[in-house]
Amino acid sequence: xxxxxxxxxxxxxxxxxxxxxxxxxxxxxxxxxxxxxxxxxxxxxxxxxxxxxxxxxxxxxxxxxxxxxxxxxxxxxxxxxxxxxxxxxxxxxxx
Numbered sequence: 779x780x781x782x783x784x785x786x787x788x789x790x791x792x793x794x795x796x797x798x799x800x801x802x803x804x805x806x807x808x809x810x811x812x813x814x815x816x817x818x819x820x821x822x823x824x825x826x827x828x829x830x831x832x833x834x835x836x837x838x839x840x841x842x843x844x845x846x847x848x849x850x851x852x853x854x855x856x857x858x859x860x861x862x863x864x865x866x867x868x869x870x871x872x873x
Contacts, residue, residue: 803827809855809862816851816859817844826867834864 803823804810817826832840837860845851851859 805866807862807865809859809866812851812855812859813862816849816855820844820849826863829867831867831869832864833869834860836869837863837867 804813813826829840838856841849841851841856841860841863845856
């Protein structure tokens with residue numbers, strides 16, 4: 779029993795350590811904690827950072843679709859999160 783608990787704690791700490799570089803990549807801002815708690819609990823940063831970026835309006839569509847799929851984001855956090863995402867991950871120029 780003790781070995782199982784220790785192994786679980788060790789695995790959790792290793793996972794947290796692996797996530798730290800991802801969190802360090804996130805710019806500061808009001809929506810950072812919302813993103814960390816609401817989005818990164820279900821998926822890693824790659825769908826966000828690899829998206830090519832979106833406008834605030836398009837991020838709102840993405841966030842609302844995540845809510846429709848079960849993401850736990852408070853209604854009052856949606857504008858904060860979408861503004862943060864639009865600033866941190868704006869549309870990239872396509873050549």
